[in-house]
Amino acid sequence: MENLIELFGISDDLVPQKFKKGHILQSQGDVNSNAYLVKNGLLRSYTIDQKGKEHVFMFAPEDWIISDIESQEFHHPAELYIECLEDSELIILNRKHLASVELNSQQYQQRLNKLSRRIAVLQRRMIGMMSSTAQERYEEFLVYYPNLVGRISQRMIASYLGITPEALSKIRGQIAKNS
Amino acid sequence: MENLIELFGISDDLVPQKFKKGHILQSQGDVNSNAYLVKNGLLRSYTIDQKGKEHVFMFAPEDWIISDIESQEFHHPAELYIECLEDSELIILNRKHLASVELNSQQYQQRLNKLSRRIAVLQRRMIGMMSSTAQERYEEFLVYYPNLVGRISQRMIASYLGITPEALSKIRGQIAKNS
DNA sequence: GGAAATTATTAATCCAGATTAAGAAATTAA
DNA sequence: TTAATTTCTTAATCTGGATTAATAATTTCC
Incomplete structure (x- = not known):
């Protein structure tokens, strides 16, 4: 985790922790939410809306x-659940790590860069x-995240x-037919 | 623009410039895009998709x-048009202003904060x-941006x-009826 | 002020994707 | 290994919002 030090200006007490597939790291409504850096494995974040849909x-x-x-950042109750989709090794970055450390200019620039990228995405x-139509969005997903596709359920x-999964299934059938 | 100095560490050569309603500040495909700080007036950003829709x-x-x-940030051709919806006074922040200035820690924190807020939104x-349904999204818009509503066309x-404007018109009719 | 252009509304028809349902395939757990 | 659970697919039906069209209300501009 060499560049973690660069990015966050921290190195101690940041031992990766292991979590099992299915483990829910944080839930909607939690107030002490963390950031998770994935050393290996796969996480997802999601909400559940008023109608109970994920x-x-x-x-x-x-x-x-x-x-x-x-x-x-703003100490609001979390909107998002964060869950392990695979057994994962994670470095947990809490508010203390992220906020209270003095960084140098380059480190700040890197953080700004990260956030800018997130906004761009x-x-x-x-x-x-x-x-775009659902089919166009799916095809774009395949292009942008080719290495994720096999690891994540269609659902x-x-x-x-x-x-819905039904709609995606239909789209996949369509694509398979036309090729 | 006191806090502009705080935020960007700059003060000179940042005289607000005036633009007329309807003026397009930058277009899709432009490579030298700026950031615009609105002193007064109102801007919007928008794309035009493959099917010619805004x-x-x-x-x-x-x-x-x-x-x-x-x-x-990443020197890509702009996706977005930026246009004046009202006569506006703007401070134009180009890459030079935003990238090459040495900031202090507090200024960096403020920039990080701004970007974080944007991500949250x-x-x-x-x-x-x-x-959410279209009606729910409209009602949320009314709550979040009550002071914008009168200044922006339904379209x-x-x-x-x-x-579509037709769908919004129907929703507005619906809301008016039920109250 | 009046013509032209843009915006907003209403209504009829259409369609992408949701919903519902049910069976097949794959994964998980015992 | 088998039973239970979850995921994926297929198909019929439904629906929110798109499309098309036509008219009214505003705004823009000469």
């Missing part, structure tokens, strides 16, 4: 950081959601795309 | 900053897009919500 917000494979930013996803990919 | 990405009233982050909007609110 919506995947993002996936985090190796070297990604996942958190509920609103909760973490969300911007692209938002626009796709408004302007969850559908949820990430904002459609 | 989608409003965000509005920026007084004291907001608007930009195509992906373009600005996008997260909430994304989740709303996936889990653009509809576009921001990801629906």
